[in-house]
Amino acid sequence: MKTRVAVIYGGMSVEHEVSVISALQAIQNMDKEKYEIIPLYISKDGTWYTGDAMLDIEEYKNLSALLGKSQKIQLTRNGNQVIVNKEPRPKFGKAYINEIDVAFPVIHGTFGEDGVLQGYLELLGLPYVGCDVLSSSTGMDKVIMKHVYREAGIPVLDYVWFYSSQWNHDQEAWVKKIEDSLGYPVIVKPANLGSSVGISKAANLDELEEAIELASTFAAKIVVEKMVQNMTEVNCSVLGDYESADASVCEQVLGNDEILSYEDKYAGGSGKSGGASKGMESTNRIIPAEIGGDKTKEVQEIAVKAFQVLGCSGVSRIDFLIDNDTNKVYINEINTIPGSLSFYLWEPTGKPYQQLADDLIQLALKRARERESLMFSIDSNLFSLGKLSGGKGAKK
Numbered sequence: 591m592k593t594r595v596a597v598i599y600g601g602m603s604v605e606h607e608v609s610v611i612s613a614l615q616a617i618q619n620m621d622k623e624k625y626e627i628i629p630l631y632i633s634k635d636g637t638w639y640t641g642d643a644m645l646d647i648e649e650y651k652n653l654s655a656l657l658g659k660s661q662k663i664q665l666t667r668n669g670n671q672v673i674v675n676k677e678p679r680p681k682f683g684k685a686y687i688n689e690i691d692v693a694f695p696v697i698h699g700t701f702g703e704d705g706v707l708q709g710y711l712e713l714l715g716l717p718y719v720g721c722d723v724l725s726s727s728t729g730m731d732k733v734i735m736k737h738v739y740r741e742a743g744i745p746v747l748d749y750v751w752f753y754s755s756q757w758n759h760d761q762e763a764w765v766k767k768i769e770d771s772l773g774y775p776v777i778v779k780p781a782n783l784g785s786s787v788g789i790s791k792a793a794n795l796d797e798l799e800e801a802i803e804l805a806s807t808f809a810a811k812i813v814v815e816k817m818v819q820n821m822t823e824v825n826c827s828v829l830g831d832y833e834s835a836d837a838s839v840c841e842q843v844l845g846n847d848e849i850l851s852y853e854d855k856y857a858g859g860s861g862k863s864g865g866a867s868k869g870m871e872s873t874n875r876i877i878p879a880e881i882g883g884d885k886t887k888e889v890q891e892i893a894v895k896a897f898q899v900l901g902c903s904g905v906s907r908i909d910f911l912i913d914n915d916t917n918k919v920y921i922n923e924i925n926t927i928p929g930s931l932s933f934y935l936w937e938p939t940g941k942p943y944q945q946l947a948d949d950l951i952q953l954a955l956k957r958a959r960e961r962e963s964l965m966f967s968i969d970s971n972l973f974s975l976g977k978l979s980g981g982k983g984a985k986k
């Protein structure tokens with residue numbers, strides 16, 4: 591029997607459209623002899639849908655028409671099975687649409703890449719592709735991520751972080767802290783978004799205040815980083831899990847001097863027409879990165895370490911900034927559900943997309959088998975043994 595794979599995509603994230611592209615690409619490249627694919631699209635308002643029309647990218651141009659001909663669904667757990675049911679349940683006829691063996695989340699950013707979806711899948715008892723709750727959420731928060739990497743001896747840029755309420759309360763003290771420990775220029779970021787949303791550079795106090803104000807509209811937690819002025823941006827993908835993981839070839843991202851905006855990144859720089867139709871491929875990049883063999887090796891080694899320190903699984907992309915003046919390599923961030931699942935880095939590494947998708951599903955099933963052998967509860971009922979009495983409290 592074929593393994594039934596539910597590809598979950600869309601989602602309540604600024605990267606919704608990119609997710610649609612990444613997911614449909616992944617579906618196209620899965621081996622249909624081995625896998626039966628069930629598309630599960632989450633709309634921007636959080637409603638789940640399925641249906642064959644969802645497999646055609648053209649259909650998304652008229653979203654309301656697409657949703658009109660698609661089926662709203664809900665996942666339910668029934669014994670050991672996870673079932674896709676029509677929602678609302680029909681009064682007559684069956685609600686059952688399909689059963690799922692493994693979920694394949696392809697949602698970038700909030701609610702999809704940050705552990706929220708992963709937690710939901712855990713509760714459903716459904717094996718799933720990619721990072722678990724802890725690695726997803728750690729990777730999503732730029733501050734927590736830096737704490738963990740710093741502790742592990744992985745190089746990150748110097749930073750100051752605070753909640754926007756702290757900033758509002760004592761701006762002067764924070765400015766002093768930033769100026770004393772970082773100096774200008776700095777980069778200001780919301781701690782937990784993606785796609786450069788809310789990120790800006792500040793070269794003086796006025797710009798700093800403006801940048802923090804902007805970032806605060808997107809997140810309550812802000813990180814201010816030392817800006818690397820003469821840099822090479824290099825990304826490297828890692829595939830595997832805590833036991834074994836491999837690095838891909840590196841890509842060099844060609845920026846202009848400005849931070850790539852959301853529209854630069856996804857609309858090929860035009861910023862207006864075209865929308866997200868080209869996805870990640872429209873960013874200017876050189877593969878493999880032209881940084882020489884030694885630097886490539888260094889980046890790949892740090893990438894694998896960064897992946898395994900967080901306990902990642904599946905495929906991630908680790909983004910680096912190389913300071914050309916000092917030749918030092920810093921981790922900028924990890925993307926635990928990278929755009930296009932980084933397939934374009936795996937193909938030149940010698941792994942076609944179909945093989946990548948296969949590896950990802952097999953890693954998910956491996957983790958599920960390993961988890962099955964762990965004990966999550968104790969079968970004996972302490973109440974029936976008469977060991978617990980309400981009055982004295984439960985703990986000894």
Ligand SMILES: Nc1ncnc2c1ncn2[C@@H]1O[C@H](COP(=O)(O)OP(=O)(O)O)[C@@H](O)[C@H]1O
Nearest residue numbers: 777783784785786787815816817818849850923
């Ligand atoms: N410390 C920095 N110095 C110089 N440029 C930076 C720095 N941090 C980020 N950038 C630029 O901003 C871009 C977006 O920042 P990043 O942290 O990757 O945010 P996102 O999660 O939105 O992708 C990077 O790709 C890089 O071009």
Ligand SMILES: [Mg+2]
Nearest residue numbers: 785786909923
């Ligand atoms: Mg980035």
